[in-house]
Amino acid sequence: MQIERLLAGIPTRWWLALGVLLIGLVLSYVVVVVNRRLLARAGVPNLIEGTAFERMARELGSSTVAIVAKLSGYFVFVLTVFVALTVANIQYTAVFWDDLVGFIPKLFVAAIILIVGIVVGDKTQLLVQEQLRGIKLPEVNVLPKLAKYSVFYVAVLIALSQIGVATLALIVLLGVYALALVAFSLVALWPMLQSAAAGTYLLLTQAYGIGDEVRIGDHRGIVQEIDVFVTHIESDEEEYIVPNRKVFQQGIARIR
Numbered sequence: 001m002q003i004e005r006l007l008a009g010i011p012t013r014w015w016l017a018l019g020v021l022l023i024g025l026v027l028s029y030v031v032v033v034v035n036r037r038l039l040a041r042a043g044v045p046n047l048i049e050g051t052a053f054e055r056m057a058r059e060l061g062s063s064t065v066a067i068v069a070k071l072s073g074y075f076v077f078v079l080t081v082f083v084a085l086t087v088a089n090i091q092y093t094a095v096f097w098d099d100l101v102g103f104i105p106k107l108f109v110a111a112i113i114l115i116v117g118i119v120v121g122d123k124t125q126l127l128v129q130e131q132l133r134g135i136k137l138p139e140v141n142v143l144p145k146l147a148k149y150s151v152f153y154v155a156v157l158i159a160l161s162q163i164g165v166a167t168l169a170l171i172v173l174l175g176v177y178a179l180a181l182v183a184f185s186l187v188a189l190w191p192m193l194q195s196a197a198a199g200t201y202l203l204l205t206q207a208y209g210i211g212d213e214v215r216i217g218d219h220r221g222i223v224q225e226i227d228v229f230v231t232h233i234e235s236d237e238e239e240y241i242v243p244n245r246k247v248f249q250q251g252i253a254r255i256r
Contacts, residue, residue: 117155
């Protein structure tokens with residue numbers, strides 16, 4: 001009897017709010033399952049395989065697809081909670097409801113942009129590394145990281161713009177980053193640019209060719225390969241990979 005009286009004393013709007021919460025819980029679960037399947041069918045797991053974010057997610061017992069799907073479920077459930085609070089007519093809910101309804105979707109989009117930026121940045125690094133694998137110069141190792149962090153930086157700026165950070169400040173930050181990137185690239189890649197210029201000259205003038213026996217500085221051997229950046233020479237025991245800028249700096253002697 002006491003339980004029935006207690007239940008009878010609960011306002012109807014509270015029961016409605018509880019029903020909204022239950023529906024939201026079920027709906028958020030459905031959203032997680034559907035989004036996970038959609039992302040899997042779209043081939044996202046194969047596209048992001050090998051990225052640092054995916055490896056980190058695996059170590060945590062999850063995956064990138066699962067994290068994105070769960071975020072969408074949390075987004076639905078959080079909105080449901082505030083709808084339930086409104087239905088229950090909780091005091092002060094109306095004060096921040098309008099602002100919150102506008103902010104939560106932006107926060108969700110910002111989180112997705114950050115995750116996509118991290119994954120795309122990792123994938124860009126892998127692709128650049130693959131393209132530069134044949135270039136035997138230590139300076140090129142900085143290019144994959146530059147590409148990765150450039151994608152990260154742009155993703156952070158876009159995410160910040162989603163949550164209301166001043167656009168002008170973001171544009172200024174982007175301009176500063178671009179200038180810093182150009183300056184750093186020139187400093188870090190200057191030896192490679194020198195080698196490229198020297199290699200272009202050597203290929204055009206054909207100062208020596210494959211099969212010639214040459215001496216470059218302290219290295220002597222048969223020329224095996226010449227490209228824009230380096231010259232490969234091979235002796236009986238060793239193979240030397242000489243940056244083309246050193247050919248100009250140290251000079252070259254053809255052995256007759």
